[in-house]
């Protein structure tokens with residue numbers, strides 16, 4: 262695992278350009294195997310999740326080439342076989358090959374995915390969707406066997422018991438090539454879902470309702486990419502830089518954002534007293550003065566994302582009154598708390614599993630570990646604010662989802678270096 266070294270306390274300024282959304286691209290890549298033609302994506306972030314998905318593609322005889330943000334995938338010679346469980350375990354989104362391979366071949370055999378360790382992450386709703394479409398699903402050890410080879414996939418109504426990003430996308434991937442009409446109820450409305458549906462429709466799929474809570478899909482038997490699909494900007498990366506800019510910046514311009522996707526986040530910053538200039542595609546963050554603590558509750562889009570709760574935490578430490586975070590999606594997502602305490606942060610978990618953040622005028626450098634991607638983002642911002650050196654171990658978790666992180670921070674005049682892992 263790589264490590265990140267930060268010499269904190271510098272005043273950061275300049276501009277940063279946000280990359281394509283991790284949570285879009287990690288679904289777009291598996292979705293590409295549904296195509297009967299080569300596929301091209303632009304604005305693809307250079308993150309470990311993308312490289313691991315490319316390894317999984319290779320194991321299926323699907324060639325891919327990634328340079329300068331453009332990813333080309335040729336699934337026309339795809340062969341199914343045993344997918345490499347080491348790469349599958351390195352990320353969450355490998356589960357999208359379940360829906361994609363089921364859609365394409367009516368059969369998928371795949372081990373349980375990895376991804377961030379942020380509390381229980383069952384996939385019962387995904388399986389429920391595959392079964393509704395006529396697949397037979399069995400589990401043996403660490404492997405899931407999904408089979409609809411006898412009768413094929415048949416469009417059907419699907420009712421989710423809870424709102425799940427992954428289950429929504431997996432159901433869409435499978436139903437896109439099912440026979441007949443599928444309606445999926447109580448779906449997630451995240452912008453990344455709208456992006457994946459846009460990509461599938463560009464290739465000839467018939468999907469409506471993305472961004473609402475009911476999606477309707479008329480299955481098609483051929484998908485062909487006729488244009489390059491541009492990935493949407495990463496709203497979680499943007500939130501991370503917004504927090505960093507307000508916590509340690511002296512005037513930072515954040516470029517390539519969709520402000521509507523960021524509203525729950527920017528509204529919280531404004532409630533704290535951060536002065537933002539929000540334009541059509543960029544946001545300027547002024548160095549703030551007196552900030553107020555706020556109450557934050559995470560919930561599915563369009564509410565405040567769980568993936569933002571850790572990145573905003575270092576900024577909350579700079580407020581002059583207490584803040585409280587309630588994560589309704591992952592109530593145990595607290596890996597950053599103990600690590601921030603090592604840096605002198607006044608932060609704790611109360612009896613209701615809420616995270617309570619008290620005013621902390623100074624942080625000091627320490628050796629800490631990024632237990633998961635967004636905990637890593639919180640530690641990175643804290644390290645930039647702190648006096649002295651911070652060493653973040655397990656930095657691969659940050660590299661899973663933060664595009665060109667060392668270069669982007671250095672361009673903002675931070676003293677940061679990422680030392681690659683020896684394995």
Ligand SMILES: CC(=O)N[C@H]1[C@@H](OP(=O)(O)OP(=O)(O)OC[C@H]2O[C@@H](n3ccc(=O)[nH]c3=O)[C@H](O)[C@@H]2O)O[C@H](CO)[C@@H](O)[C@@H]1O
Nearest residue numbers: 284353354381382383384385386387425426427428567590
């Ligand atoms: C690759 C990707 O896009 N990851 C995102 C996705 O993860 P992911 O798609 O895994 O998260 P879900 O939206 O599925 O999870 C939401 C909640 O539903 C529960 N659940 C989910 C599925 C299921 O079958 N059964 C079940 O109980 C989960 O435990 C969780 O409490 O959405 C999360 C919630 O916004 C984000 O934190 C992740 O960054």
Ligand SMILES: C=C(OP(=O)(O)O)C(=O)O
Nearest residue numbers: 353354376377568634635
């Ligand atoms: C939880 C996250 O990612 P994943 O679902 O890929 O583990 C995240 O991006 O914050």
